[in-house]
Amino acid sequence: MKRWSLLTILVCFTLVMTACTAQKTSGVEAEKIAINVEVASVSNESLDAISSLTGTLLPYEETVVSFEVGGRIQSMNASIGDTIKSGAALGALDPANYKLQVEIAENAILQSKAALNSSDSAINSAEVGIHSADAGIASSDESIKSAKANIKATEARINSAQASLSALDKGAREQEKTQAKLAVDRAKSAYTKVKVDSERIEGLYNEGLATKKEFDDIQLQVSNAQKDVENAEQSYSLIIEGATEEQRKQVLASIQEAEAGKEQAQAGVGQSSAAKGQAVAARDQAVASKEQSVAAKGQSQAAYEQAVIGKEQAELTFSKTKLTSSLTGVVLDKLVSKGQQINPGDPIYKLGRIDQLKVLLPIPDKDIKQWKVEDEVSVTLYDQVKTGKVNKIYPQTNAGTGTISVEVVIPNEQLEWVPGQVVKANRVTSDNNGILVPIEAVMSSGDTPYVFKEVKGKAVKTKVETGSLINNKIHIVSGLKEGDQVIIRGGELVRDGDPLKTDGGKKQ
Structure with a gap:
């Protein structure tokens, strides 16, 4: 609707300019001067092309890594932009306190083991007595x-x-x-x-x-x-x-x-x-002593097993003083500094996998049925084009925009594209073709739209039947054929039969 409003304004402007020109030249026979315009050769284009969908590139995977335990950061091994592999060491906490807990647990194991051995000796002695x-x-x-x-x-x-x-x-x-x-x-x-x-x-x-x-x-x-x-x-x-x-x-x-x-x-x-x-x-007495020793052994065994569990927990906690990467990718952000005191779960690094990128395209809900997983999508960044594939179609409509997000995955093995860049996406869903001309080429006199063709250096007013507005272009249902030269800029100053100058314009 906004584009049709713009078309209406242009048409009105054209009518005003035409009227002014007519007033200036009325009653005066003057030699017509060639008008400088830009022309283009029309051709068949896809009528189903959906372009000008924009989105921001995102890492294919993204995560924030944290220590599971708290402490003072002893080392930070990665910097922003570093390429890392899954399992790579990213940093470590001061392990002194956690190492001490492991040693205490080991000592508890030794003590409980000694008590267990003593209980076994007492049982053996009681059995000898029996x-x-x-x-x-x-x-x-x-x-x-x-x-x-x-x-x-x-x-x-x-x-x-x-x-x-x-x-x-x-x-x-x-x-x-x-x-x-x-x-x-x-x-x-x-x-x-x-x-x-x-x-x-x-x-x-x-x-x-x-x-x-x-x-x-x-x-x-x-x-x-x-x-x-x-x-x-x-x-x-x-x-x-x-x-x-x-x-x-x-x-x-x-x-x-x-x-x-x-x-x-x-x-x-x-x-x-x-x-x-x-x-x-x-x-x-020996039987009673054996029973007491067996009970003591049970307690010692329980204490030993508890000590072993305590050691395993202490060793597990100690291992958590080292931070490793959970994926292969790059460091997107470094959120803390060496020597800083942190708590469990505090964000340390932001990591992302960017050998593949993804972009979320906002598709009007009325058009979502045309999209399917595995559809190919042409994605453009500046003058570089890549082919992506639809990976996921979200199951609900965005409340604020009335669109449904479609996730497109884009290969990026050379890492030439980076997260945060804005791209345009274009998808062709069928071979339904027709003639499309820029919206500026179509003018209106009342309810009848027309264009100016360039024929042998002169403007020829040509009535056309228009269809849908697609990507800032109007579908010409009838009135033009492939190969016609149409004025796409400067037509608002032209009348039927005016000589045209296309040297400074674009003629195809």
Whole structure:
């Protein structure tokens, strides 16, 4: 609408100038002077060309880097305009305090490790105590078992001795006495028989009818038979006479000895039981000590793990005293100075990736459907033109302008363009062509628009039908054809048939 207003003003100006000229020359026949104008040859152009969209170049990526911890800046390694790679060192904080925290954490690990080892030693010692107490309990059980066996053995001895004493006190029975007397008689009878045989063998021996061996054997039999008689008589005498005082004393002594053994065995049971009780108590104490040591180990283990976490945190914090680049690009701005005290998150550098640039084009919302991702866009900076591509179409309208932003990405490998420069963008969406002439070339007489063509050095007024206004040009629907020479400047001073001078103008 603003452009049509400008057209109306130009048309009115043309009419006024024409009227003034007519008044000056009315009634006077004068020789016409050639009018100096600028002409151009019209040609077909795209009717869908959208140009004169302007925008400001921006880095393809942009970020502000900061330290995650606070402190005094010790070094600044990059300057504005420096090209940097991702991961490059940009600066560092004074690490003294953070290094101290790492050392404190390492010391805490050593202390908790020592406590853990001490707990392990205590557990091992308690387990040794438990094993020793178990061995003591087993040994006491064996001692008790042995002492009880000794008690039974001594009780048997006591019973046997008491039985012997009782037998001595009662003396031999009549049957035993009879048997003893018979044993004496049998021994004497055997002796008498052997004695007779001895005398017979002796006579034969003396006469040389018996051998020396036979004589010696019979003499030995006589001696043995005599001893058997003596033993039988002695046994018979003992049975008849009864036990002696000496025998009773021997039996009593045996009883007393057995009773003493029993008491000793009973004492052994008591001692072994007491030893077992002590071993059981020692085992309980060792078990309690182990449980305490296991609990202490659990605490030491927790303290150790906490110390390890503390060290990792301290080392992580220490690592954050160094600032690195998060992208490959250039330093756009340096926001602090060396020696300055900063807080976590304070901006340090502003970095940008400019091997690619982007520009946001404001597209009227009524035209946004014509735009698509991957569309090519011609971007102009001064006399240099690059081809970019639509990377993103924003999903909402800008409230203040009624436009929708379209992001165009532009290659910039040589870094010849920089962020902040203003560029123009041009996009062609189809092959719909037509004749376009500058708005200054079209004039109007009433409702009828016309242009002046240059034909053989003279102005020829030509009516035209106009269409849309595109990029400060008017679409000529009819009245002109490609190749026509049209006055584009100076036409407001020209009338139909006036001679034209195009030496100082532009004739194509």
